Amino acid sequence: MTDKQIKDDSYFMRQALKEACKAQEIMEVPVGAVVVRDNRIIAKGFNKCIALSDPTAHAEIVVLRKAAKKLNNYRLNDCLVYVTIEPCSMCAGALVNARIKRIIFGAFDLKAGACKSAFKIANSKKLNHKIEILGGKEKYLSIECAMLIQNFFKTKRQ
Ligand SMILES: [Zn+2]
Numbered sequence: 001m002t003d004k005q006i007k008d009d010s011y012f013m014r015q016a017l018k019e020a021c022k023a024q025e026i027m028e029v030p031v032g033a034v035v036v037r038d039n040r041i042i043a044k045g046f047n048k049c050i051a052l053s054d055p056t057a058h059a060e061i062v063v064l065r066k067a068a069k070k071l072n073n074y075r076l077n078d079c080l081v082y083v084t085i086e087p088c089s090m091c092a093g094a095l096v097n098a099r100i101k102r103i104i105f106g107a108f109d110l111k112a113g114a115c116k117s118a119f120k121i122a123n124s125k126k127l128n129h130k131i132e133i134l135g136g137k138e139k140y141l142s143i144e145c146a147m148l149i150q151n152f153f154k155t156k157r158q
Helices: 003-025 059-071 089-097 142-157
Strands: 032-037 040-046 080-085 102-107 132-135
Touching (some): 003 040, 003 080, 032 059
Antiparallel strands (some): 032 040
């Protein structure tokens, strides 16, 4: 990986983090995501389950819907998704259906993550599309992403 690519990954993850902060402002679990194609952001979004009374309104689903509408295509070929937390099984399934090329996640979700942690849906050999997966490292802002969500739950418990 070149220096330029590393800079780009952290840049796009920074944008996903900004989205996560917007979720926090409205007391939603702070997860944010962006969809990138040809090095440009085509959709941004954050978790809105409570605001929309919609259990499927995770950040990834929100951005997939926006990106698909923008491209007028249900297949998001050559698109990358940057998301602050490792996608869950529902989102990993949706990302596979959207034919996303690569997922870059910030922090691991050891309990429910479906890319590397609890399940391996996003690159399962059983499915006919496999997504490249990067994430869980400092260069993908794993610490900032994890801190945001940990602080959210800590404050909520108090
Ligand atoms: Zn999810």
